[in-house]
Amino acid sequence: MALAFSPEADREITDIIGRYPERAAALIPVLFVAQDEFTYLSEEVLELVAERLDLPAAKVLNTATFYTMLRKAPVGKHHVQVCRTLSCYLRGADQLMATAQRKLGIAPGETTGDGRFTLEGVECLAACGTAPIVRINDVYHENVTPASLERLLDALASGKGEPVGGGGGD
Amino acid sequence: MAVQTTNHLLRRGMGKDWRDLATYRAAGGYQAVKKAHQMGPAAVIEEVKQGSVRGRGGAGFPAGIKWGFLPKDSDKPRYLVINADEGEPGTFKDTYFLKEDPHRLIEGCIIACMALNAHACYIYIRGEFAEQIRTTWKAIRDCYAAGILGRSVMGIPFALDIYVHPGAGAYICGEETALLESLEGKPGRPRMKPPFPAVIGAFGSPTIINNVETIAAVPLVIEHGAAWWTALGVDRDGGPRLVGVSGHVERPGLFEVPTGTNLKDVIYELAGGPLGGRAIKAVIPGGSSCKVLRGDEIDVPMTIDGLRAVGSMLGTCGIIVMVEGTCIVRALQRLSHFYAHESCGQCTPCREGTGWLARLVDQLEAGTAKQGDVDTLLDVANEIDGNTICALGEAAAWPVQSYVAKFRDEFQAHIDHHGCPYGDHPTPGGFDVPGLPSVSPHA
Structure with a gap:
């Protein structure tokens, strides 16, 4: 079956296109819609976006590969992003990364075998006043300690964690 | 001397939810739009100039003077673009307006657009700020529903649309021309200047790009006047x-x-x-x-x-x-990796140099650096500095140059001791994280 956007996503894309004088400007917000819909941007999904926006596939690929938040590979259900930049580092980010690695049994950049957790070190999330920060999917967790991170990961593993959303698109 | 704090821009702790349009209006919100309309565009621009509103995104360029750069004779549409791609490590201020007081930003956008005769405004918010994107969109939609945006602004015959545009995880898009590229759906690679965005900006049209905090100051300047604003600052830097x-x-x-x-x-x-x-x-x-x-x-x-x-x-x-107790080499290591990660790859000195800097600092910290490598580090930084299209090159070079200038002995000690003299503390200064005092962000 050929890939297709849901009617809701398709309406959203039409709305997004209407915001700009040029269709190409809709590309990044539409890639977020596609990512929310299909979890990541496979070659097939990128082709679908190119077709929907009437843009060359190469242009879509060029943009999609530039930005870290546009995912070209699947991630776990819980995408654990530990900030490693200076302010978070000064408040103990390395201990959080070590805690997450031990708890999840994976290294940064890896996904657990059951596909539930992906662990990643990320750059400054602009919440330095409440460092250290761990972003899980699109939710910021502030003033995180190794103990609070353990509790958070336990809650997510048991399915009792807080609901977390998708990408940055609206 | 006791430090004086004020609460004109930062309005936390007043028991109010400023995201709520009715709350915002009850405190005088959107009245400055009406005043700006009565004053007229030229007087508004002059007031912002007189108020010495300097760009709050880092460069400090006077906003009123920037606004004056729009060509007078172009028949193209004009755009206002708000730089909300906050990401300079250590910076977390624009997020306050997006998350807690979005109407202040929107009111500033309306006043600026009327002064600039721009009928569309894009607020470029970094993609990681999912909550800020939702909150700002909600405030915009509330404004449309209340007749503050759309075919007319509060009954004033001026059509204005404001949109949020999400970034997707690239620090470089905080550079204004990279931001424009990103807004147009392209990779965020900075443009050569000139032409400056005021002449050829978004979609080939004259465009003004301002930081969030800069525009959030505008309603205050219009409401209370330039004299009041400048009294809260210093000569040539108001507020x-x-x-x-x-x-x-x-x-x-x-x-x-x-x-x-x-x-x-x-x-x-x-x-x-x-x-x-x-x-x-x-x-x-x-x-x-x-x-x-x-x-x-x-x-x-x-x-x-x-x-x-x-x-x-x-x-x-x-x-x-x-x-004291923090290893300065390890601190620099974090920043050098940051800039290497965030270089857009367009200019060779930055693309190659930032990676080289990061590897050299890694070697210093790991104890594998050779005698003379501190000078090599400086050489690489000096070769980047001034040789790139945008300021990311300098941003990567300046920490290296200044850390070495101020703490050279510590860099040399890493070579002489074949490793970090501070040992293997998982946290700088040897602090144990659970011992850090707990801090409440929104107290």
Whole structure:
């Protein structure tokens, strides 16, 4: 079956296109819609976006590969992003990364075998006043300690964690 | 001396939910739009000039003068673009407006668009700010429903649309021409200037790009007048400023102080002083790209000239404090990896140089660096500095140059001792994280 956007996503894309004088400007917000819909941007999904926006596939690929938040590979259900930049580092980010690695049994950049957790070190999330920060999917967790991170990961593993959303698109 | 704080821009702790349109309006919100309409565009631009509203994104360019750069004779549409791609390490101020007081930003956008005769405005918010994107969109939609945006602005015959445009995880898009590329759906690679965005900006049209805090100041300047605003600042730099303090302090957080407040006082009085009462080793005064100051160099007024006098920059007023016991090489390692990760790859000196810097600092920290590598590090930084299209090259070079200039012995010690003299503390300064005082962000 050929890939297709849901009617809701398709309406959203039409709305997004209407915001700009040029269709190409809709590309990044539409890639977020596609990512929310299909979890990541496979070659097939990128082709679908190119077709929907009437843009060359190469242009879509060029943009999609530039930005870290546009995912070209699947991630776990819980995408654990530990900030490693200076302010978070000064408040103990390395201990959080070590805690997450031990708890999840994976290294940064890896996904657990059951596909539930992906662990990643990320750059400054602009919440330095409440460092250290761990972003899980699109939710910021502030003033995180190794103990609070353990509790958070336990809650997510048991399915009792807080609901977390998708990408940055609206 | 007790530090004076103000609450004109930063309106936390007043028991109000400023995201709520009715609450915002009940406190006089959107009245400045009507006043701006009565004044007319030329008078509004003059008031912003007189108020010495300087760009709060780091460069400090006077907003009113920037607005005057739009060509008078172009028949193309004009755009206002708001740079909400906050990401300079140590900076966390624009997020306040997006998350807690979005109508202040929107009101500023409306006044600016009327003054510039722009009928569309894009607020470019970094993609990681999912909550801020939702909150700002909600405020915009509330404005459409209330007749504040759309075919007419509050009954004024002026059509205006405001949109949020999400970034997707690239620090470089905070550079204004990279931001425009990104807005147009392309990779965020900075453009050569000239042409400047005021002449050829978004979609080939004249465009003004302003930082969030800069535009959020505009309703206050219009409401209370330029004289009131400048009285809260210093000569040629009006108004109070949001300053963020992070790193090794007892009470990290965001504060509003009159421009010109002493940097040391901000750290000791507002942020509770250095963690654990230790001596301060180093301070980055305005975001990670600024040159570092030693602990004995921070008794300076927070003004553009004041920080320049000690060889650094006011930048974004994002202050990062490091106490004695912090390995300066390891601190630089974090920043060098940051810039290597965020280089867009367009200019060779930056693309190759930032990676080289990161690898050299890695070798210093790991104890595998050779005699002479401190000079090699400086050579690489000097080859980047000034040889790139945009300022990311300098942003990567300046920390290296200044850390080596101020702490050269410590770099050399890493070579002589074949490793980090501070040992293998998982956290800098040997702090145990659970021992860090708990801090409440929104108290």
